[in-house]
Each structure stands twice: as structure tokens, then as C-alpha cells.
Amino acid sequence: MKGRIDTGGFGWVILGSLICFLAWRVRLGTFSEPGPGFIAFGAGSFLCVVGIIMLLSGLVSPASTEERVPWDRLFPRGVRLRLAYTVLLLFLYTMFLDKLGYVIGTFLLMWGLFLNWERPRWVTSMVASLVTVGVTYLVFEVWLHCQLPRGILPLG
Amino acid sequence: MSLVHDLFYGFGIAMQPWNLLACFLGVFIGTLVGVLPGIGPVGAMSLLLPITFGISPVTGIIMLAGIYYGSMYGGSTTSILVNIPGEAASVVTCLDGHQMALKGRAGPALGIAAFGSFIAGTLGLIGLMFLANILARVAVIFGPAEYFALMWLGLSLVTYLTQGSVLKGLTMAGLGLFLSLIGQDVITGKVRFAFGLMGLVDGVGLVPLVMGMFGVSEVLLNLENLYEKREVMKTRLRELLPNREDWKRSAAPIGRGTLIGFFLGILPGGGSVISSFVSYATEKKLSKHPEEFGKGAIEGVAGPESANNAASSSGFIPLFSLGIPANVIMALLLGALMIHGLRPGPLLITENPEVFWGTVASMYMGNVMLLVLNLPLIGLWVQILKVPYRTLFPLILLFCFIGAYSISANTFDLYIMLVFGILGYAFRKMGYEPAPLVLAFILGPMLEQNLRQALILSEGSMAVFVTRPLTAAPLLVSLILLLSTILPSLRRKRKEVITEED
Numbered sequence: 001m002k003g004r005i006d007t008g009g010f011g012w013v014i015l016g017s018l019i020c021f022l023a024w025r026v027r028l029g030t031f032s033e034p035g036p037g038f039i040a041f042g043a044g045s046f047l048c049v050v051g052i053i054m055l056l057s058g059l060v061s062p063a064s065t066e067e068r069v070p071w072d073r074l075f076p077r078g079v080r081l082r083l084a085y086t087v088l089l090l091f092l093y094t095m096f097l098d099k100l101g102y103v104i105g106t107f108l109l110m111w112g113l114f115l116n117w118e119r120p121r122w123v124t125s126m127v128a129s130l131v132t133v134g135v136t137y138l139v140f141e142v143w144l145h146c147q148l149p150r151g152i153l154p155l156g
Numbered sequence: 157m158s159l160v161h162d163l164f165y166g167f168g169i170a171m172q173p174w175n176l177l178a179c180f181l182g183v184f185i186g187t188l189v190g191v192l193p194g195i196g197p198v199g200a201m202s203l204l205l206p207i208t209f210g211i212s213p214v215t216g217i218i219m220l221a222g223i224y225y226g227s228m229y230g231g232s233t234t235s236i237l238v239n240i241p242g243e244a245a246s247v248v249t250c251l252d253g254h255q256m257a258l259k260g261r262a263g264p265a266l267g268i269a270a271f272g273s274f275i276a277g278t279l280g281l282i283g284l285m286f287l288a289n290i291l292a293r294v295a296v297i298f299g300p301a302e303y304f305a306l307m308w309l310g311l312s313l314v315t316y317l318t319q320g321s322v323l324k325g326l327t328m329a330g331l332g333l334f335l336s337l338i339g340q341d342v343i344t345g346k347v348r349f350a351f352g353l354m355g356l357v358d359g360v361g362l363v364p365l366v367m368g369m370f371g372v373s374e375v376l377l378n379l380e381n382l383y384e385k386r387e388v389m390k391t392r393l394r395e396l397l398p399n400r401e402d403w404k405r406s407a408a409p410i411g412r413g414t415l416i417g418f419f420l421g422i423l424p425g426g427g428s429v430i431s432s433f434v435s436y437a438t439e440k441k442l443s444k445h446p447e448e449f450g451k452g453a454i455e456g457v458a459g460p461e462s463a464n465n466a467a468s469s470s471g472f473i474p475l476f477s478l479g480i481p482a483n484v485i486m487a488l489l490l491g492a493l494m495i496h497g498l499r500p501g502p503l504l505i506t507e508n509p510e511v512f513w514g515t516v517a518s519m520y521m522g523n524v525m526l527l528v529l530n531l532p533l534i535g536l537w538v539q540i541l542k543v544p545y546r547t548l549f550p551l552i553l554l555f556c557f558i559g560a561y562s563i564s565a566n567t568f569d570l571y572i573m574l575v576f577g578i579l580g581y582a583f584r585k586m587g588y589e590p591a592p593l594v595l596a597f598i599l600g601p602m603l604e605q606n607l608r609q610a611l612i613l614s615e616g617s618m619a620v621f622v623t624r625p626l627t628a629a630p631l632l633v634s635l636i637l638l639l640s641t642i643l644p645s646l647r648r649k650r651k652e653v654i655t656e657e658d
Contacts, residue, residue, distance in 0.1 A: 008586070012327050019334050026348040032616030036341035036348050039604045040334055047330040054323050075585065079380045086379060087578060090372075090553065094570040097561075106554065113550035128547070136554065144207055146562035 009054025016047030082117070089113060101151020102141070107133045159285060166513030170521055174211070175218050179518045182219040183525050186226020190246070191234055191537045195552050197227035198594075199371040201488050202363045203559035205495075213496035214511050218518040220492055224485050225277060225468045225519065228428060229526045232269035232461050233537050236262055245428035245464040248436045252449060252456030259452050264398040268406050268454055269461040270530045271398070276414040276462035277523045280469025283418050285516055287470075288505065291477035295502035298478075300609035302626045306480055307603050309630035313423060314483070315592045316637045324588045326638075332593035335360050336600025343608060355568030362491045364560045364573035365597060366484075369590040371556040372577025375549050377584060398454070406458035409439050413462030421467030422474060423482065428464035435463035469519065476504060476512055480599075484591050487598040 020041055029035025075083075093109040100108070110129035115122075140146040169175060189200040201220050208216030231246030236253035249269065256265040298306075315325035338349045339359025350356035398406065413435040420431040439459040440449045449456050471482045472489075479500035481487035493500045498508055505512045560573045580590050614620040621627050 008324075016330070022349055026346065030616060031611055031618070034608045034611055036344050036346050039600075039607065040337045040349070043330050043333040043337070047327060047334075050323055050326045050330065054327075057323070076380065082379050083376060086376065087574075090574055090577075093557070094567055094574060097567055097570070110550055110554065113553065114547070116546060132551065132554065136558065140558055140562070145210070146206070146558065147565045148558075148561070149565070149567075 009051045009056075009058060012047050012051030012054065014051075016044045016049075016051055019044030019047065086113065097151075098149050099151055101153050102148035103133055103137060103153055104151060105149075106136070159289070162509065162513050163285065163517060165509065166515075166517030167520075169214060169510050169514035170218065170517035174215050175514065175518060176521070178211070178215045178219040179222050179522050180525055182222020183226035183229075183522045183529065186223040186228075187230035187526065187529060187533075187537070188540070189223065190227035190230020190232075191540055192548065195374065196370060197224050198366060198484055198488060199374065199552075199556070200227070201485065202366040202371070203555050205363055205488065205492055206559055206562045208492060209495065209563075213493070213498055213508075214514040216492060216496060217489065217511060217515050220489055221472070221515055221519060222522050224489075225465065225522060226526060228277075228465050228468045229270065229273050229530055230537070231464075232273070232457070233266065233530075233534065234541060236265045236269065236457070237538060238541055245432050245467075246461075247429070248432045248460045249457055251436070252451070252453050255450065255452035256454065256457065261452065264402050264454065265457050266534060267398045267531065268402060268458045270527055272406065272410045272413065272458045272462040273465040274523055274527045275410055276417060276466040277469055277526075278520065279414050280418050280421070280466035281516060281519050281523070284469050284472055284476075284519075287422070288473045288477045288512070291473060292502040292505045295478050298502070298626070300606040300613065301620045301624065303478075303480075304603060304606040304610055305621065305627040305630040306478065307599050307606070309634050310474075310480055310482065311592070311596055311599060311603075312634035312637050314595050316640075321587060324586075325592045328583070328588055328590065329592040329596040332596030333600045333603070335365070335593075336597045337604065342601065342605055353568075355566065355572070360572060360597075361560075361563060361569050362488075362598065363563055364569040365576050366488065366594055367556045367560050368573040368576025368578075369580040369594060370484075371552065372573060373580030373584060373590070375552055375556075376577065376581040378545060378549060381545070402454050405454050409435070409455040409459035410462045412438060412442075413459040414466045416459075417463030417466030417468075418470045420463075421470035421482065428467040428471075428483075431463040431467040432460035435459040472515075475500060477502060479504070479602075481595065484594045487595050491598060 021044075023037035023040035023044055026037040026040075027035035028037045028041050089109055089112045093105055097105045107129050110132050111125055114125035114128045116125070137148070141148045170179065185200055185204070186197060189195050189197055201223050204220065204223065208219060228245055232249050232253065235246040235249035236257050239250050239254040253265045253269065256262065311329055315329045316322060334349075336359075338356055340347050340357065347357055413431075416435045416438060417428070417431040420434060421428070436449075436456055436459060439453075439455045440446050443449065443453070443455060445453070471486050474480045474482050475486045475490060479490065479502070481490045490500050493504075493511075498504065498511060556573065556577075557570060560569045561567070563569060583590060583593075610620055621631055
């Protein structure tokens with residue numbers, strides 16, 4: 001298994017180089033007068049060095065290549081759909097939170113998340129979502145005065 | 157006498173009704189998050205951090221500290237009853253705690269965990285009072301170079317002791333350092349690495365980042381076992397008290413666990429997790445019957461549970477005396493102190509005695525509250541454990557969203573949290589631990605300021621870091637730690653220390 005390139009190490013070298021470039025653009029300064037990019041340049045260089053060590057250790061050490069887990073085992077197929085669904089719901093919630101407001105937006109999010117894929121119970125998940133929205137609204141908006149978005153309803 | 161006087165002053169503050177309520181809420185929420193797998197003390201603290209903005213600093217810190225040491229108590233319950241650690245420091249308790257439960261001895265296991273935690277937590281507090289004061293007096297002479305060296309050592313230790321590959325830990329620390337530099341430069345006022353996004357002008361928010369890395373990513377990880385059923389062992393209150401034989405076997409492990417936890421807790425990067433593992437290994441080595449370990453030895457519960465609670469007390473020492481967090485949880489508390497306008501460091505104890513002594517005194521009371529809470533409420537915690545994860549995870553996600561949004565009522569923070577949630581999930585799946593990233597993110601601005609100040613003061617001479625013992629020693633230790641990861645023999649030794657009891 002020797003001689004495989006560690007793609008992780010390669011990624012860190014690229015990221016480190018990018019950080020070094022960005023740091024150089026905002027001014028590095030000198031040792032006696034370090035500029036705003038001084039530490040970032042150090043962080044970028046550090047990432048490059050560690051990335052190179054990872055690359056090299058991937059090439060020479062059999063242990064590091066054996067430790068690699070196949071993609072399918074890392075992200076099992078059955079989970080991918082549930083994961084994508086949850087992340088999509090969260091992004092949609094973030095996108096429309098200001099427009100829909102806390103009450104409607106959160107109700108829809110909770111309804112989507114509470115839904116049991118194995119045995120869908122629409123009414124139960126709807127009631128659970130309503131209760132969640134009601135209780136969290138009472139606690140965070142009314143009692144703790146967190147400024148939750150109003151949206152299309154006059155409720156905050 | 158001054159110490160006693162100061163402690164009484166602290167009790168005067170801690171016993172004010174609001175502080176008493178904050179302490180109770182803190183330890184209650186702490187126990188709850190300790191019991192519930194899927195949300196740890198870091199997630200709970202970052203969730204409640206914005207709520208503390210509206211209350212006095214001391215009340216806020218009392219509540220946040222309560223969550224931390226409360227979660228150490230609560231974590232043992234799930235380890236013993238369900239064989240699922242509520243938080244990382246209780247992983248080792250599963251080994252013998254759950255075996256005891258399978259043999260019908262869940263009660264004594266829970267009891268000794270609670271009593272051991274109480275004894276260790278209280279003794280740790282006594283040490284905290286003495287050492288923090290002494291260290292704060294010494295730290296007054298520290299300059300930017302010394303602070304830089306100490307922070308660098310802390311960061312190196314956290315990375316070195318992180319689970320898995322050190323190289324991966326180092327990359328996370330490097331990335332965290334870069335992320336901390338996004339936004340306005342404190343010295344020149346220039347905005348950097350914001351990529352034209354208004355939301356990044358003030359930098360990446362601490363709470364959205366931590367919520368994403370620890371809250372959202374944890375939920376995404378747990379989605380893999382969404383429909384898994386938990387088997388919860390039944391136990392009754394009258395069965396909770398350990399018998400004389402249990403006490404005889406547990407007394408020395410509690411004492412040793414307290415000492416181990418206390419000293420490892422002070423070390424940057426040490427913390428509760430490492431101390432519980434070291435305590436377990438010590439007990440196994442010292443035991444006349446090491447073969448009983450892993451099959452229900454009470455020493456394997458008493459030692460680690462005491463160690464993680466002692467460490468949770470002593471972890472406050474570097475925070476209160478030097479302003480340097482020993483772990484991610486302390487880093488969050490440091491963030492909370494700074495948000496409240498306090499200056500963590502050696503002058504905190506003299507400039508804001510109410511915060512230090514009020515928190516210390518509240519911890520004494522919190523430990524008593526936890527003992528009272530934990531034992532009679534075992535039934536309640538068991539009921540909570542029966543709530544399926546598919547019901548819990550939407551609530552955890554919602555709390556993360558509310559927590560991140562309520563800081564500045566800005567949806568940009570929600571995007572930050574989501575991005576770091578997905579990144580955190582991917583990183584953890586690939587064996588990258590988020591702790592070095594978060595610690596580097598919090599220490600980053602202080603590290604930068606101290607390094608730049610030290611260089612300006614020394615007119616660019618690097619000698620300032622090697623000619624003074626207080627700077628040279630921490631930097632040398634850091635260098636040895638980093639180099640040791642390259643040397644195969646030392647790398648093996650490190651792996652042994654971290655995974656000894658896996």
C-alpha cells in the first residue's frame with residue numbers, strides 16, 4: 001500500500017498557499033513592525049508545511065494509507081439522503097427566516113424534521129411542531145426578549 | 157485569614173437570589189446535557205451564552221460554570237445505565253459502570269459516581285482558591301512575550317493530546333488561527349480576509365462557529381443512528397447508596413482521581429477527558445485484581461468520575477489567574493468574560509473580585525445542589541433518556557438556531573453556523589477533531605496581539621523568546637511536543653496514552 005498520495009495533505013498545501021497569498025496582499029510588515037497579514041502568513045505557511053508532511057508520510061508510511069476509510073463506509077448510502085434532506089431544510093429555513101418570520105418558518109422546519117421516515121405520522125409531527133413553536137416563542141421572545149424575526153405575521 | 161474573608165465575600169455574592177437561581181439553572185441544565193447524548197456542555201454553553209448578555213457578568217459566569225461541572229455529574233448516568241457516554245469525559249465510566257449495572261448494581265455505581273464527583277469537585281475547589289491566587293500574583297510580571305509563549309504551549313498541548321492524528325490536529329489549529337484573524341485588525345484597524353462580506357467585517361462569531369462545530373455537526377453525526385433504540389436499566393433510589401465494602405474499595409481511587417484530575421486539569425489541553433482516562437489506567441495498574449476491570453470494578457467508576465470533576469474545578473485556575481483557557485469550555489468562558497467587558501488575566505481577581513470569589517463560592521453550592529439533584533432525580537433522568545433521538549434532534553437544532561440568531565439578530569450568523577456544522581461533520585468523519593480549531597480560534601486574537609507587541613517592543617529581535625526562562629521553557633516544550641510527533645517511538649507512546657483504555 002506504499003506510494004499513495006494523501007489527498008488531505010494536498011488540500012492543506014493548497015489552502016495554506018492561498019492563505020499566504022491573501023496575507024501577503026493585506027501587508028506582511030516586518031519583524032520590528034508586523035503588519036495585519038503577519039500572523040496569517042505564518043498560519044498559511046504552517047498549513048503548507050503540515051500538508052507537505054502529510055503528503056510525504058502518505059508516501060512512505062504504510063500505516064497512514066491503511067488508516068484510510070473507504071468513502072462509502074465514511075458516508076453510508078442510507079444516511080446520505082437523510083443528511084441531504086436535513087441540511088437542505090436548514091438552509092431553506094435560514095434563507096426564508098426573515099421573510100416568513102419565526103413562527104411560520106420554525107413551524108415548517110420542525111414539521112419537516114419531526115417527520116418519521118419509517119412511519120410517517122403527519123398529524124403527530126404537526127402537533128409536535130406547533131407545541132415546539134409555541135413553547136420556544138414564549139420562552140425566548142416573551143420571557144427572554146430575544147428578538148426573533150417577525151416576517152409576514154405580526155408576531156415577533 | 158484573607159482567604160477565609162474573601163470566601164465569605166464570595167458566598168455573600170453567590171447567595172444573592174439571582175445568583176442562586178443561576179447556579180441552580182446552570183447545574184440543572186448541565187446535568188441534563190450530561191445525561192443527553194448528542195448535546196455536550198460546549199453546545200449548551202454556547203446556546204446559553206447570548207442569554208447571559210442581559211444579566212450581570214457574575215450571574216452569567218456562575219450559570220455557565222454550573223453547566224460545565226454539572227455536565228460532568230450527568231455524564232455518568234448515561235454511561236452506567238445505557239452504556240452511552242453523555243459527554244466525552246464519561247466514556248471511561250461505561251467500561252465498569254455499565255458492567256455493574258448489568259450485574260444489578262446500577263445503584264451503587266451511580267451513587268459512588270455522585271459521591272466521588274462531590275468529594276473531588278469540592279477538594280478541587282479548595283485547590284483552585286489557593287493556586288489561582290498565587291499564580292495571579294506571579295503572572296503580574298508577565299509581558300507579551302511570556303503570554304505568547306504560554307498560549308502557544310496551550311495550543312500545542314491541546315493539539316498533541318487530541319484524539320487521532322497529531323498532524324490533523326495541527327492543521328485544525330492552523331485553520332482556527334486563520335479564521336480568528338478574519339475581520340478588523342486590532343492594531344491598524346484594517347479589515348482583512350472579509351472577501352467583501354459585511355458580515356465578516358467584525359470577524360467570524362464565536363457562538364455560530366462553536367454551535368456549528370459542536371452542535372450542528374454532532375446532530376448530523378447522530379443522524380446515522382436515528383432509529384436506534386436505547387436499553388435503559390431500571391434502578392431505585394433506595395438502591396443508590398454504596399455499602400461499606402464499596403466505600404472501602406473506592407476511598408483510595410477517589411483520592412487518587414482527585415489528585416490526578418486536579419493537576420491534569422490545570423495543564424492546558426489536559427482537561428476532564430484525559431484525566432478520567434489516566435485515572436482509570438492508574439487504578440487498573442495499582443489494583444490487586446486488574447482482571448476485574450472492564451467487568452464491573454467499582455474502582456473503575458470511582459476514580460475516573462472523581463478525576464473528571466476535580467479537573468473541571470482546576471481548569472478554572474489558568475483562566476482566572478492568567479486569562480489562558482485550558483480547554484474549549486474554558487475558552488468559551490473566556491469569551492463570555494470578554495463579552496461582558498471583563499479583562500481575563502492576573503488582574504481579574506483584584507479588579508473584579510466579585511466574579512472570581514462569587515463563582516468559586518457558587519461552585520461549592522453547586523456541588524451540593526448536584527448531589528441533591530443527581531440522586532433523587534435519577535428517575536427523571538432515566539425518563540429523559542427514553543426520549544427517542546428522532547424527537548430530540550429537531551429541538552437541539554432549533555436551540556442552536558435560536559442561540560446563534562439571538563446574538564445579533566442576523567441571519568448571516570446562521571449561515572456561518574450551518575457552514576461550520578457541515579464542515580465540522582465532514583472533519584469529524586475524516587478524523588479531524590474540532591477542539592484544536594476552536595481553541596486556536598479563541599486564542600488567535602490574543603496570540604496575535606501579544607506576538608506583535610512583543611516584536612515591536614524588542615524591535616524585531618526574536619531573542620526575546622529564547623533568552624528569558626519564562627518564554628524559552630514553554631516554547632521549548634512546545635517544540636519537543638511537535639517534533640515528537642515525527643519520532644516513531646514517541647508517537648507510539650502518545651498513542652498509548654490517548655488510547656490506552658479504548
